[in-house]
Amino acid sequence: MARNPQNGERLRPVDLARGHGLSTQAIRNYEEAGILPAADRTPHGYRTYTSLHAGALRAFLALVPGHGHQTATSMMRAVNEGAADEALRLIDESHAQLLDDRRTLQAVESALRDLEPTPASGPDAGPEPAAASEAGGTFIGPLAGKLGIRPATLRKWERAGLVCPRRDPVTGYRVYHEADVRDARLAHQLRRGGYLLEQIAPLLAQVRAAGGLEPLEGALRDWHGRLSARGRAMLTGAAELEAYLHARG
Template sequence: MGPNLQSRVRLRPVDLAREHGLSTQAIRNYEEAGILPAARRTPHGYRTYTSLHAGALRAFLALLPGHGHRTATSILRAVNQGKDDEAFRLVDESHAELLDDRRTLQAVERALGDLEPAMAPGPGAGSESAAVTGPDGTFIGPLAGKLGVRPATLRKWEGAGLVRPRRDPRTGYRVYDDADVRDARLAHQLRRGGYLLEQIAPLIAQVRAAGGLEPLEAALRDWHGRLSARGRAMLTGAAELEAYLRERG
């Protein structure tokens, strides 16, 4: 279990709380959740903590930004139970998730890059977009032909929410406007990249919410920033976790 807790400097719950701007109730909650090792009690029943508890708290708070509350809790709980390998596995899983997020972002950027030449407004009817859509939009057959997919594929994408064509009131046929063509092209690029429909749907929703591809650039820059911040937070969390492991012995 490491060095005897009684040999360490004794700290009150309020001492731990003040250092991090927390309440004493939060400290007690962290102990009950297994984030902190069990505290010793005085003959009068008061909790006493040590530098070991302070290290556990610092590690937990440092892990939070990069791993989230649930995973950070599970990591500290595993360490406090002597299950270091389980803690390392949880850390590895978070890093794998971050890597997957980076790959998703790269796939979106590649897909958008492939779309830009086709979606850029050209002079007159010279652009590919104009060749696909007329004043009233395009029907499923011509669009499927331009994308090199079957009409059934476009209907499947519609069922998954990737495209939302309107219906011609006279014929009932699907009519795809410029935004639908854009979404279909993006879906096509991402499918070629190996992404599942359920993974593509939220990305296309972001394009719609941004109002198109150009406004999405700001969202992509923000996405880059958040991934970088999470990566750096993981480094900070790893350093504090290592310090706690050394303190625990």
């Protein structure tokens, strides 16, 4: 449990460190990074901290879960340099990103509710033909255009196992049938949601093996949970940062 020192109480690096399960080196690193204001020194050169430093540490550690280490560092450095408005701007950016992530999640859920085969387009994209295969399905150019990505991205996804198009028996070109289009659309949305290729591949393999989308339900619940946790962490971080700003005067 972190200590709550009284104003004027002098603290050693170890006093700050113990309350948060940190090392004394971490405290020194935080000071050097500008996360903590500069410490006073004893006549023998030892660092001494105060309740203000303790408040800065609490604020930083509360900001990290919602904003990430790098952004939280930039926020604290801005405050300690007297640029509180810059810290507030960074907070605004994080909230905007969280809102965008929520919208992406909604888009994924919408895609799951309304997965339709992508119709063949006219001759408008890519080095491969833009018409549909004689056996049905869509070639790579029209599908890439429909998703707003490059054909090279679809080829990369194929190498990673995200999509598994068949080849036209006459031309040898890739042909994306209904299930392939579904997989490509889901891969596109999950990539936007921050999932890595190596996370998406086994998920889509389960979808193909199960013949449906049930395996995605767990991923979406986890995604909802992570967004909610970030939102709550941002509230906690904002409260601690406000307390620190008030203490600085």
